[in-house]
Amino acid sequence: MTDDTSTPSDEAAQNAALQKAVIVGIQPDHERRVLDEALRFARLLGAPLVVVHVDVTRFVTYEDPDGYVHSAPIDINFDAGAAEFEAVQAAAAEVLDDSGITWTARQLVGDPALAIKQLAHKLDAQLIVVGTRKRGIGESIREFFTGSVAARLTHRQHRSVLVVPLGESVPDSQKEIWPE
Template identity: 60%
Template sequence: MSDEASDEVPAGAVIVGAIPDQPSRVLKEGVRYAKLFGAPLIVAHVDVTRFITYEDPDGFIQSAPLDIDAATGEAQLQKVRAQASAVLDAADVDWSVRQLVGDPALALKHLAEQSQARLIVVGTRRRGLGESIREFFTGSVAARLAHRQSRPILVVPLEDPAADDEALWPDPPA
């Protein structure tokens, strides 16, 4: 794992959009494609409690909280980092975690452009009334990504929690 504090974004990466308590299947599919492409993996968490106020000419993003409780976003990032570490430490792939802010689709699109990403991997939305209402108002991140940028997107289905440890399809024979 590399340190997220580095301003350098790995070129040609596979990007995984990650949220706390997301099934590990999404990360595992990201690893699968990073290995196939021989590419680094970026685990990207988007803090939706913050928004971009402006971007410096050198690319540094200035942000401000929607809520005074900035600890929420940091706690979510720590949870994503711990989940990623649990899945990826044993994987033979270079990976890093990055915190983005604002709208998830736009933030992932921007990161993909910065890294010239080979692929963006996201999971389907969580089940539940709250998520259905959120998606009604904000739209699907996967669908919005598909309509706003030109990179391939892998949307990992999460309907069956029992299938979390199963790959979408078996590895090809060596």
Template identity: 75%
Template sequence: MTDSTPAQPDEAAQNAALQKAVIVGMQPGQPDHVLREALRYAKLLGSPLVVAHVDVTRFVTFEDPDGYVHSAPIDLNLEAGVAEFEDVQKAAEAMLADADVVWTARQLVGDPALAIKQLAGKLDAQLIVVGTRKRGLGESIREFFTGSVAARLSHRQHRPVLVIPQGEEVPDDQKDVWSE
């Protein structure tokens, strides 16, 4: 997948500078502690940090031999993915402003697990960090059909995947874990 900001020739140079990165999958409204943990590991490993947002409203049409990805929208509302990426960038900028680590934000497209896997391959990432999904019936149905991004990542590539809980602990005696 590709960064939405750099031009095609700049991607190779940018990827070279981001080798051995820690990648964190982010979405708007995600708890801050997911990014904080990714930052902590990036510092511990002496690695750059890549904040990745996956626009699931677009899909990959083809990829050039040099790695540049061309995509097309599932529907005509292109602003939704752009707005989400801007929200993720703003949240990352606010949290990482004083961080002593090289970081960048990337907009990916398509299936989240496959997009993050491909980015991790391009960057030879040391670690992938993702948050758990929110509790609730809607999220349970979505996961039933699409599967857990963390589980799919852990089964489809060799890099370690760190899964950060949302922060909403469920008591041990609560039978229905996914109730809202």
């Protein structure tokens, strides 16, 4: 699923060049560790890397028979998703431009797990890389309502999913993972 900035023929040509890619899901202000792990596995697999950001403020309105996805905004702030995607692209470029691997950035729309799953299917991806969520009560509430993207990816498709832990690990002696 891509936004309306690309044309169907551009997307089809790009998809052909990105077959067997490693896909990494990134949010603005992500921890670099997620991108570093995705880069490491792309090198190990000799695969291109696709950095994706999912704009959850947009939803899929319909999909053409050739796979081109049309979307519409949920709210009136049209620029929020574009600004986030630009931030993701800039952060990825800092790490990947001199890496020697083929990479591209894509903005997907809608539900993150479903959007990443569909792109992985289109590209016949070898691996999907995502980070864990940050610890905290706000994130716990968000996960309660939306679910874990990593868990939903692992249960709804056959590709391997690498989940990169973020932040400090919880000690074994601590019973509650999110005590706040």
